[in-house]
Amino acid sequence: MKITAKSLLCGAVACGLAFGIVLALAYWSGEARAVDSAALQGFLGLDRAGSRPLINSLIDIGNPAPVALIGISLALLALARGRPRVALFVLVLIAITSVSSQTLKALLAHPRPREVPAGIGDAAFPSGHATAIMSLAIALVVAMPARLRPPAAALGLGLVVAVSYSLVSLGGHFPSDVLGGYLLATGTALVLLAGLRAAEVRYPEREGRRKAVLVAHHWADRVAAVGLAAGLSIGVLVAGGLVILAAFRGPQIVDYAQANTTFFVVAGVLALSALLLLAALTSVLSRRA
DSSP states (O other): OOOOHHHHHHHHHHHHHHHHHHHHHHHHOHHHHHHHHHHHHHHHTTOOGGGHHHHHHHHHTTSHHHHHHHHHHHHHHHHHTTOHHHHHHHHHHHHHHHHHHHHHHHHTOOOOOOSSTTOOOSOOSSOHHHHHHHHHHHHHHHHSOGGGHHHHHHHHHHHHHHHHHHHHHTTSOOHHHHHHHHHHHHHHHHHHHHHHHHHHHHSOOOHHHHHHTHHHHHHHHHHHHHHHHHHHHHHHHHHHHHHHHHHHTHHHHHHHHHHOHHHHHHHHHHHHHHHHHHHHHHHHHTSOO
16 A cells, blocks of 8 residues: 555644544543553652662653754764655754644643642643654654664664653653653654655655765665664663563562552553554555655
8 A cells, every 4th residue: 555645644633633632631531630640650669769870861862962963863874875855854853843842831731630749840741752752763763774664663662662661750741741742753753754755756866866875875774784783782681681670570560560550551551652653654664655
């Protein structure tokens, strides 16, 4: 099935509708607010003094300076691969989502549940960090060669989940704020991809330009492959360490799960949402207009 610009825009509209539904539930549904608060309480229980440096380091990845640095690096990679439009996509995506998330926070400020002692302000939806890290994950997938997009999506997913869980465990956001950030980033990316797809159909890139950068393209692909391999290796090592730690603390984890069922369900929903959004985008990129 071919994916057209119109199809991508329909996907963006779906993200917008989902964003509105999450917002309405988080602000005006008593049951949803109770679930949000219970899940947050479970996340807060994960905060331990020994893990605080790692959690803070993960959150820092979503700060403006690292986001800009990573975004520029991905744009340069796209340029080296002879894809100036993709480079522009990366920069515009990060710029728009950075501004829009902060603007929406101010416009959508609303009193949140106070029963959880996390100190979350009224202007928290959507999460700026969650929006930024999802935007980076999407940019990573788009900037990569086609054969490297699945592992890029896997790396992006791990980063998104790690940063998001860290945000909530320190009481910076409710889970609904994080989900709103995912949807904002994905919806914005789909709009920009629709423009990119339309431009590719109407103004195809010249083959001569591609041949002129063949050598740079080759080395850029190698750099991308090495970078992804390094990132995935680190991710596997960290995940392995967590599995070993969980094996030693099995009884405590079972007890915590029984006492915080809502937390485990919501944590799973966040991870599954990020997985589905990134998988859908990766699938879209594999199809020609």
